[in-house]
Amino acid sequence: MKTKSLRRNKIQVVTLGCSKNLYxxxxxxxxxxxxxxxxxxxxxxxxxxxxxxxxxxxIGDAKKESIxxxxxxxxxKKAGRVEKVIVTGCLSERYKPELEKDIPExxxxxxTRDLPRLLKTLGADYKHxxxxxxxxxxxxxxxxxxxxxxxxxxxxxCAIPLMRGRHVxxxxxxxxxxxxxxxxxxxxxxxxxxxxxxxxxxxxxxKRALAELLKRLSDVDGIGWxxxxxxxxxxxxxxxxxxxxxxxxxxxxxxxxxxHISDRLLASMRRGITRAGTERLVSEIRERVPGVALRTTLIxxxxxxxxxxxxxLLEWVRRTRFDRLGVFPYSHEEQTxxxxxxxDVGARTKKARAEAVMAAQMEISRELNEAKVGRxxxxxxxxxxxxxxxxxxxxxxPEVDNDVLIDAKRDYLRxxxxxxxxxxxxxxxxxxxxxx
Numbered sequence: 001m002k003t004k005s006l007r008r009n010k011i012q013v014v015t016l017g018c019s020k021n022l023y024x025x026x027x028x029x030x031x032x033x034x035x036x037x038x039x040x041x042x043x044x045x046x047x048x049x050x051x052x053x054x055x056x057x058x059i060g061d062a063k064k065e066s067i068x069x070x071x072x073x074x075x076x077k078k079a080g081r082v083e084k085v086i087v088t089g090c091l092s093e094r095y096k097p098e099l100e101k102d103i104p105e106x107x108x109x110x111x112t113r114d115l116p117r118l119l120k121t122l123g124a125d126y127k128h129x130x131x132x133x134x135x136x137x138x139x140x141x142x143x144x145x146x147x148x149x150x151x152x153x154x155x156x157x158c159a160i161p162l163m164r165g166r167h168v169x170x171x172x173x174x175x176x177x178x179x180x181x182x183x184x185x186x187x188x189x190x191x192x193x194x195x196x197x198x199x200x201x202x203x204x205x206x207k208r209a210l211a212e213l214l215k216r217l218s219d220v221d222g223i224g225w226x227x228x229x230x231x232x233x234x235x236x237x238x239x240x241x242x243x244x245x246x247x248x249x250x251x252x253x254x255x256x257x258x259x260h261i262s263d264r265l266l267a268s269m270r271r272g273i274t275r276a277g278t279e280r281l282v283s284e285i286r287e288r289v290p291g292v293a294l295r296t297t298l299i300x301x302x303x304x305x306x307x308x309x310x311x312x313l314l315e316w317v318r319r320t321r322f323d324r325l326g327v328f329p330y331s332h333e334e335q336t337x338x339x340x341x342x343x344d345v346g347a348r349t350k351k352a353r354a355e356a357v358m359a360a361q362m363e364i365s366r367e368l369n370e371a372k373v374g375r376x377x378x379x380x381x382x383x384x385x386x387x388x389x390x391x392x393x394x395x396x397x398p399e400v401d402n403d404v405l406i407d408a409k410r411d412y413l414r415x416x417x418x419x420x421x422x423x424x425x426x427x428x429x430x431x432x433x434x435x436x
Contacts, residue, residue, distance in 0.1 A: 006047055007046065014052070021191050024054060025137065029041065029137075041135075066091045086107055088114065088118055131174065142370060147192055156268060169204045191397060195230065200213060206369070226250045257296065282320060293395035294324070295323065297327070314356060317364075324365075369428070377393040404433050
């Protein structure tokens with residue numbers, strides 16, 4: 001039974017999954033606001049008449065979270081706490097017929113490229129003049145910055161091309177204009193995201209143009225940091241490293257998912273690179289950009305991964321000493337090339353192998369952090385938690401990497417400002433410091 005009146009012109013947007021989904025939600029909310037809707041993102045107020053759920057369909061756990069969230073809001077609709085439930089995003093793109101059949105309480109399902117149709121369902125118009133404009137969900141001083149959509153890579157385990165389509169770059173002029181608007185509004189850090197940053201420009205300019213884009217973005221007044229996420233190792237454009245080394249506002253930070261190091265598994269994964277090629281690339285990146293922080297992502301329990309493959313991966317992680325590292329247990333995804341393989345590594349074994357890699361990385365992270373004690377780092381102050389300022393160095397991305405903790409009772413800082421912080425203490429994943 002409905003217990004309070006709902007605001008019919010108010011929409012609640014719920015985002016699941018990665019930063020690319022968050023960006024899409026921000027664009028959606030910008031369009032809704034321009035159409036005179038009141039919009040909130042994951043608000044606790046619960047007086048919105050309409051809920052839009054932007055789903056993730058990447059791997060098993062993410063799909064389960066998305067389905068659980070849809071079911072939660074379907075029950076809320078039955079109870080009269082909302083009037084309409086609309087689902088969009090990757091899960092909806094991939095499984096729309098099944099979702100329509102199994103969850104009929106949802107009013108409409110849309111895919112990843114259906115924004116104009118979604119707006120039309122709400123009686124709103126897609127405003128082309130708003131291209132590049134959005135309603136930020138992050139603190140204003142940093143923003144995720146999507147430079148392309150889709151992916152042309154043939155990775156055997158990945159369903160992203162099924163959900164996001166082929167690679168499409170955004171024109172460089174459009175991106176520079178968007179960066180300038182963000183900077184004018186107070187954004188200091190651009191976090192470049194895409195399914196694959198290194199493909200940027202191939203479809204528009206006939207060549208990889210990420211280095212040129214970085215130069216143009218780094219010239220935008222007010223942008224203090226530019227950070228690179230999701231670079232593919234095979235065919236990596238090495239001129240990007242020159243820009244990273246030469247431009248002070250291009251962070252010495254690179255997120256490059258490598259997935260594994262076993263030659264046999266890399267071939268099965270269709271990664272287009274060998275162990276030797278991977279090691280040469282990591283070595284050259286570190287040689288050409290001294291002090292660079294490398295983040296990578298690995299897969300544990302890919303089909304046919306043996307104990308020896310796992311030990312090889314573990315030994316390589318210990319020897320390579322990545323600054324940041326994450327591990328996903330393999331998820332057997334329909335319609336991918338790897339789905340034809342037998343998913344023969346048990347769930348317990350996948351979990352144990354992932355935990356073993358993360359245990360090794362925890363020790364590496366602690367040692368690398370302890371080596372920073374006494375040094376001074378330019379730090380962006382993100383927020384305040386109780387009596388503690390929380391910031392990040394150029395080597396850390398929000399939500400996933402280290403925080404720098406500073407005593408707010410003793411030192412006055414401002415959210416969104418850069419400060420020179422001397423590191424005074426270190427743990428596995430956090431640093432403590434004081435203004436230098």
